[in-house]
Amino acid sequence: MEFPFDINQIFSERVSILDQTLVAGRRSAERPDLQGHIATVIDELGRASAKAQQLTAPITSASKLQSQRHQLYLLKDGESSGGRGVVVGFLKVGYKKLFLLDRGGVHIEAEPLCVLDFYITENLQRHGYGLELFDFMLQHKNLEPMLMAYDRPSPKFLSFLAKHYSLTQSVPQVNNFVVFEGFFFFNRSGL
Numbered sequence: 001m002e003f004p005f006d007i008n009q010i011f012s013e014r015v016s017i018l019d020q021t022l023v024a025g026r027r028s029a030e031r032p033d034l035q036g037h038i039a040t041v042i043d044e045l046g047r048a049s050a051k052a053q054q055l056t057a058p059i060t061s062a063s064k065l066q067s068q069r070h071q072l073y074l075l076k077d078g079e080s081s082g083g084r085g086v087v088v089g090f091l092k093v094g095y096k097k098l099f100l101l102d103r104g105g106v107h108i109e110a111e112p113l114c115v116l117d118f119y120i121t122e123n124l125q126r127h128g129y130g131l132e133l134f135d136f137m138l139q140h141k142n143l144e145p146m147l148m149a150y151d152r153p154s155p156k157f158l159s160f161l162a163k164h165y166s167l168t169q170s171v172p173q174v175n176n177f178v179v180f181e182g183f184f185f186f187n188r189s190g191l
Ligand code: ACO
Pocket: 049, 052, 053, 115, 116, 117, 118, 119, 120, 121, 124, 125, 126, 127, 128, 129, 130, 131, 132, 150, 151, 152, 153, 154, 155, 156, 157, 159, 160, 161, 163
């Protein structure tokens, strides 16, 4: 995804972690004009993700990120577009209090880290970028994918989780979240 401004000037790292502050490193904290560009990038990514998932409205936008305690991992390719860089995709995660059913149908209250939105630009899908971003987040959070919950995962994302992390056995829920075998072994915080 290309923009009419220099992506490398805004995002210095290959993966940037954004939160409520919409700041991507020291440079953007000092430059309010760069924050406007960051908001443009997030809004554009959110719209593209919603379109790819056939959602009626984006679940990711700069204003939503500012008002929610979520984290957005943004991956760029700094070499492309004549050295200005392109945005490859993003992964949004956040903690949510959930009421879930374990394998025996017992209600469990847990507050796991959830994958809320995930998108790699169309022309770059199936090139390993999703895996790179997801692995970065797992290392940053020091977490196993089995311990996370997934908000309305798309068929592509379910295939991704099966392929890369062998997550195939989900435990049926009555909400939109998907959790896999093993989740309840470590997430038994309360009954
Ligand atoms: N059809 C089926 N499976 C796919 C597809 C596709 N078009 N694209 C990726 N996958 C899965 C497959 O398992 C694939 O392995 P394979 O090529 O051997 O079949 C694997 O992902 C490839 O792994 P990566 O290259 O690392 O994944 P990618 O960079 O494509 O990122 C992602 C995966 C984020 C799901 C991407 O395909 C995408 O943006 N899809 C559209 C938006 C979407 O569905 N996002 C998930 C929303 S649900 C949520 O966020 C909770």
